[in-house]
Amino acid sequence: MYTEKVIEHFRAPHNMGKLEDYSAIGKVGNMVCGDVMWLYIKVEADDNGRDVIRDISWETFGCTAAIATSSMVSDLAKGKTLEEAIAITNQDVAGELGGLPPVKMHCSALAADALNEAIYEYMSQKEREIPEALVRRHERIAKEVAQLEKRYQSFLEQEPDTAAESAKTKPCS
Amino acid sequence: MSETIYLDNSATTPVAESVIDAMLPVFDNTYGNASSLHGAGRAAHVAIDAARAEIAERLAVAPHEIVFTAGATEADNLAVIGVALAAGEQGHIIASSVEHHAVLHSVAWLAKRGLDVTIIDVDQDGLVDPDQVQDAIREDTLLVSVMAGNNEIGTIQPIDRIGAICREQGVLFHTDAVQAFGKIDLPMETVDLLSISAHKFHGPKGVGFLFVRKGIRLTPILHGGGHESGLRSGTENVPGIVGLAAAARLAFEERPEVTARMRGFRERLIDEVLRIPGTRLNGHRSQSLPHIANFSFQGIEGESLIMRLDEHGIMASTGSACSSPNLEPSHVLVAIGVPLSMAHGSLRISTGRQTTEAEIEALLDVLPRVVEDLRAISPFKVGD
Numbered sequence: 001m002y003t004e005k006v007i008e009h010f011r012a013p014h015n016m017g018k019l020e021d022y023s024a025i026g027k028v029g030n031m032v033c034g035d036v037m038w039l040y041i042k043v044e045a046d047d048n049g050r051d052v053i054r055d056i057s058w059e060t061f062g063c064t065a066a067i068a069t070s071s072m073v074s075d076l077a078k079g080k081t082l083e084e085a086i087a088i089t090n091q092d093v094a095g096e097l098g099g100l101p102p103v104k105m106h107c108s109a110l111a112a113d114a115l116n117e118a119i120y121e122y123m124s125q126k127e128r129e130i131p132e133a134l135v136r137r138h139e140r141i142a143k144e145v146a147q148l149e150k151r152y153q154s155f156l157e158q159e160p161d162t163a164a165e166s167a168k169t170k171p172c173s
Numbered sequence: 174m175s176e177t178i179y180l181d182n183s184a185t186t187p188v189a190e191s192v193i194d195a196m197l198p199v200f201d202n203t204y205g206n207a208s209s210l211h212g213a214g215r216a217a218h219v220a221i222d223a224a225r226a227e228i229a230e231r232l233a234v235a236p237h238e239i240v241f242t243a244g245a246t247e248a249d250n251l252a253v254i255g256v257a258l259a260a261g262e263q264g265h266i267i268a269s270s271v272e273h274h275a276v277l278h279s280v281a282w283l284a285k286r287g288l289d290v291t292i293i294d295v296d297q298d299g300l301v302d303p304d305q306v307q308d309a310i311r312e313d314t315l316l317v318s319v320m321a322g323n324n325e326i327g328t329i330q331p332i333d334r335i336g337a338i339c340r341e342q343g344v345l346f347h348t349d350a351v352q353a354f355g356k357i358d359l360p361m362e363t364v365d366l367l368s369i370s371a372h373k374f375h376g377p378k379g380v381g382f383l384f385v386r387k388g389i390r391l392t393p394i395l396h397g398g399g400h401e402s403g404l405r406s407g408t409e410n411v412p413g414i415v416g417l418a419a420a421a422r423l424a425f426e427e428r429p430e431v432t433a434r435m436r437g438f439r440e441r442l443i444d445e446v447l448r449i450p451g452t453r454l455n456g457h458r459s460q461s462l463p464h465i466a467n468f469s470f471q472g473i474e475g476e477s478l479i480m481r482l483d484e485h486g487i488m489a490s491t492g493s494a495c496s497s498p499n500l501e502p503s504h505v506l507v508a509i510g511v512p513l514s515m516a517h518g519s520l521r522i523s524t525g526r527q528t529t530e531a532e533i534e535a536l537l538d539v540l541p542r543v544v545e546d547l548r549a550i551s552p553f554k555v556g557d
Binding site: 038 | 472473474476477480484493494495496498500502513514517549550551552553
């Protein structure tokens with residue numbers, strides 16, 4: 001079902017854990033749906049004054065594919081300029097892993113989305129001009145969250161605490 | 174202890190050696206078509222009759238009440254759909270919310286075709302309240318279907334009481350006894366239809382049976398040569414049927430010893446696993462099949478847990494949404510009110526006749542480390 005590359009990243013994930021001195025964080029997914037990914041980035045200017053992702057890490061609640069894609073997206077983005085990192089797509093993540101089962105493709109989207117959201121947050125903080133593609137993806141992610149919550153409304157109503165948690169994407173306490 | 178530790182015996186079991194020994198000669202020696210008039214056909218017929226008689230005797234029912242099928246999914250479909258078709262696709266059917274999909278999806282299919290359906294909820298342990306069944310029965314109720322023991326959480330249903338209520342009300346009672354067969358006593362006196370699958374008790378895959386109490390009208394769902402008293406057309410799976418009988422023999426003969434061992438494993442698992450912080454037992458603590466223990470771990474996802482255990486050669490299963498083809502969490506865990514976040518982190522451990530104490534101890538050694546490892550990756554910290 002999973003490629004060897006997926007299993008390799010799942011067994012020994014890269015860049016795992018929380019980054020203490022991060023510049024921005026991208027939080028995507030929904031506890032109710034079973035996948036939550038938090039991606040931390042530390043951004044610094046390089047010698048040419050370009051913003052570069054110096055360090056990256058993640059924390060993920062999810063399946064084998066969610067963990068492997070978290071690991072892969074962190075590998076792909078590490079050391080890249082923000083401009084380069086923005087261009088990383090879910091197809092890139094899945095492709096680098098040698099593909100994912102069709103039912104698990106949304107996990108690669110989650111990983112790319114988490115990166116997108118972290119960069120979006122960073123650029124918003126710094127009041128940079130945000131590329132239109134990034135804004136469009138940010139809007140799509142927000143729309144998808146709303147759709148998911150609608151789809152799982154009956155579950156969420158049963159679980160007001162979880163609903164509140166996922167809406168805020170805050171850790172369970 | 175073998176290199177791999179198989180603790181997914183509710184999914185399927187390895188075929189026992191005595192079962193293989195019983196089956197092997199059938200493939201080449203008893204190869205005839207049981208419908209043929211010649212010697213080879215008669216020999217196959219004799220083998221099927223012997224298997225049928227043996228199974229019937231163990232359940233204390235009549236041989237002609239055993240209808241061989243290609244497993245329990247077919248038996249469940251034949252029971253539920255067969256009753257509805259025989260009643261002219263009119264009337265009302267009751268099933269519990271924790272039934273196997275073979276029952277629930279059959280019932281849903283009938284609902285689409287216009288039958289009325291009532292799904293009975295269960296309590297937090299997965300138990301059906303017989304009074305609720307009583308209250309749900311209507312004038313036009315055809316059938317009540319409640320499983321004997323749950324395949325995910327192990328909870329044993331009070332089918333003796335539910336069956337008695339159905340009998341009193343003149344309603345047919347079907348029970349899916351796939352997980353319970355050979356593990357607990359089955360109250361056959363008040364059961365009208367009962368589904369069994371051989372591969373759940375160390376028999377071969379692709380064979381099972383439906384017990385159909387004499388006098389019950391069923392419309393077949395497979396049409397052809399009129400095998401199995403016209404209820405299930407198709408050339409009989411002679412090696413499978415012989416294997417089914419051999420597996421039933423083994424299950425009944427070994428039952429006191431094997432189930433006592435399984436109960437001990439279950440107690441040990443519950444005691445030890447619940448020591449891990451942020452853990453819960455899903456299902457009834459005591460009113461449970463001996464071979465199933467289902468847990469949830471806060472903050473981790475079940476598919477990852479299964480894959481991590483698999484790295485250690487330990488095979489178990491989960492009701493996690495991520496592990497299902499439609500990405501829906503287990504309907505059983507949802508029905509017993511397990512919070513979705515915990516339903517994602519469920520682990521089912523199911524033992525078999527071959528399970529050893531050393532295997533259980535090996536699992537108990539690995540599991541806390543794997544849980545801790547996955548929690549270290551997760552953004553949701555237990556005890557924050």
